[in-house]
Amino acid sequence: MKTAVVYRSHHGTTEKVAGMIQLALGIENCALLNLKTNTKIDLGAYDRVIIGGSIHAGNIQSKVKEFCNKNLDVLLGKPLGLFLSCMDEKLAQDQFNRAYPEVLRSHAKSCKITGGEFNFDRMNFFEKLIVRKVSGVEGSVSKIDMDKVRELLREMAA
Numbered sequence: 001m002k003t004a005v006v007y008r009s010h011h012g013t014t015e016k017v018a019g020m021i022q023l024a025l026g027i028e029n030c031a032l033l034n035l036k037t038n039t040k041i042d043l044g045a046y047d048r049v050i051i052g053g054s055i056h057a058g059n060i061q062s063k064v065k066e067f068c069n070k071n072l073d074v075l076l077g078k079p080l081g082l083f084l085s086c087m088d089e090k091l092a093q094d095q096f097n098r099a100y101p102e103v104l105r106s107h108a109k110s111c112k113i114t115g116g117e118f119n120f121d122r123m124n125f126f127e128k129l130i131v132r133k134v135s136g137v138e139g140s141v142s143k144i145d146m147d148k149v150r151e152l153l154r155e156m157a158a
């Protein structure tokens with residue numbers, strides 16, 4: 001079974017989770033497709049699809065939204081997983097619900113909020129300023145939720 005993990009990542013968290021999924025499924029069974037560099041993705045080559053993105057200022061990347069909307073019919077015909085990186089635990093579910101269309105959330109075998117990170121080394125001046133102001137965090141912190149990553153893998157395999 002060939003899996004496509006389609007994702008967008010600003011500072012590497014979602015990419016890291018995508019890499020964990022690939023490692024678990026086996027590199028030969030799982031392709032990582034970064035929406036930053038892959039502009040034309042043919043899902044016909046894959047048996048199932050896992051989509052991941054992250055939240056900045058309340059929203060998932062527009063590339064992820066565009067990909068979902070453009071491929072809605074194909075995605076509804078395949079086993080699907082959805083995951084999201086974000087740091088605001090209180091807003092996480094609401095952000096997830098707004099990130100992915102309802103029709104895909106209902107169809108998905110697995111929907112997971114996989115935690116997030118603040119990676120100060122990869123943030124620009126303004127991003128650091130915003131993160132310090134909004135979250136009060138002063139340095140890099142990793143809160144990737146490994147349990148949720150494992151649940152995603154388990155539910156996709158079921």
Ligand SMILES: Cc1cc2nc3c(=O)[nH]c(=O)nc-3n(C[C@H](O)[C@H](O)[C@H](O)COP(=O)(O)O)c2cc1C
Nearest residue numbers: 009010011012013014054057058086087088116117
């Ligand atoms: C400028 C900035 C704004 C952010 N805004 C939000 C937000 O509105 N809600 C949230 O839950 N997390 C927010 N985050 C946290 C990101 O979702 C988190 O850093 C995530 O791990 C990023 O994943 P990525 O590196 O794959 O893009 C923000 C992070 C940055 C740097």
